[in-house]
Amino acid sequence: MHTMWKGAISFGMVNIPIRMFAATEEKDIHFKTLHQPCHTPIRYQRHCPTCERPVPPEELIKGYEFQPGQYVLIHDEEIKNLSPERNKNIEIMDFVHLQEIDPIYFVKSYYLSPQETGGKAYALLRTAMEQTGKIAIAKVILRNKSSLAALRVYRNILVMETILYPDEVRPVEQVPGVPQQENLQEKELQLAVQLVEQLTTPFEPEKYIDDYRHALLELIEKKRDGIDVQAPPPAAAAGQVIDLMEALKASLESAGNAGKKKRGKESGKRRKEKEPAVTH
Numbered sequence: 001m002h003t004m005w006k007g008a009i010s011f012g013m014v015n016i017p018i019r020m021f022a023a024t025e026e027k028d029i030h031f032k033t034l035h036q037p038c039h040t041p042i043r044y045q046r047h048c049p050t051c052e053r054p055v056p057p058e059e060l061i062k063g064y065e066f067q068p069g070q071y072v073l074i075h076d077e078e079i080k081n082l083s084p085e086r087n088k089n090i091e092i093m094d095f096v097h098l099q100e101i102d103p104i105y106f107v108k109s110y111y112l113s114p115q116e117t118g119g120k121a122y123a124l125l126r127t128a129m130e131q132t133g134k135i136a137i138a139k140v141i142l143r144n145k146s147s148l149a150a151l152r153v154y155r156n157i158l159v160m161e162t163i164l165y166p167d168e169v170r171p172v173e174q175v176p177g178v179p180q181q182e183n184l185q186e187k188e189l190q191l192a193v194q195l196v197e198q199l200t201t202p203f204e205p206e207k208y209i210d211d212y213r214h215a216l217l218e219l220i221e222k223k224r225d226g227i228d229v230q231a232p233p234p235a236a237a238a239g240q241v242i243d244l245m246e247a248l249k250a251s252l253e254s255a256g257n258a259g260k261k262k263r264g265k266e267s268g269k270r271r272k273e274k275e276p277a278v279t280h
Contacts, residue, residue: 005142006115007088009125009151009158016122017115018090023159024109029216087141090149090160095134098152105163112151112158122158129153191248198255 005020033042046055062079063071090112114122129135129152136151140160150161172178 001111004110005088007090007140008118009112009122009138010089010091011121011125011136012092014121014125015089016125017118018112018122018158019115020160021111021113023111027210027213029213029220090138090140090151092136092138092151094137095129095132096137097133098135098150101135101150101163104169106150107162107164110160110162112160126153126156126158185245188244188248191245191252195248195251195255198252 001021003019004022007018007020009016009018034040035042048055062074064074065071138149138151140147140149147162148165150163152159152161
């Protein structure tokens with residue numbers, strides 16, 4: 001695993017030397033745009049439509065559009081002077097309970113491990129957070145940008161989550177068409193709660209698969225091997241259900257049948273595991 005950042009966790013007067021690693025990786029499939037006749041990747045050129053010519057790098061400058069067609073010009077040196085001082089500290093400011101932070105604030109996860117001299121202090125902070133059930137709120141500078149972060153314990157390791165500032169989360173009041181109160185029937189609510197309970201299982205991330213990515217990879221492999229790929233038949237259109245009660249009842253019946261099949265498979269698997277091995 002590649003070390004992407006080295007620094008220290010600042011915990012009161014204690015500094016804990018750490019290394020940072022990306023905890024997640026993108027699995028999206030990326031395509032290049034090609035010129036169809038020769039299959040050459042297309043290059044895009046910076047072009048000024050006013051001067052009608054290509055623009056070299058030395059003639060580029062940043063601009064902030066404050067009104068349509070009007071810009072404040074900003075030089076790279078001016079931005080550099082405003083950038084936060086480059087330090088290598090994750091500065092802990094507060095401790096809170098994880099449930100106080102809605103997941104909408106979380107952005108990206110990073111694993112933190114101690115450097116050679118930071119093992120004991122790292123373990124001390126981790127254990128203190130485990131015993132108190134708290135997470136740390138900190139500030140850190142990544143890629144010349146000051147970020148808010150949360151430090152928490154995950155499977156015996158410290159994880160840093162970059163989180164959004166409050167003004168980066170749009171108010172829910174701006175979302176149109178959300179019903180405030182509806183005249184719900186008690187029977188409808190009972191069936192909805194029953195359906196939720198029936199579909200409730202322990203969270204097992206391994207069982208969730210990116211079907212689209214798998215299908216796309218299969219398509220790429222088949223075309224690479226020269227296999228003619230036919231479009232699948234369109235899926236049958238789902239019937240339009242108008243009666244909410246009937247929709248809930250049908251959902252409960254479907255969930256019940258799926259549960260019976262799953263329990264049957266698990267029971268058969270357990271029986272096979274208990275059967276004694278046959279020797280000859």
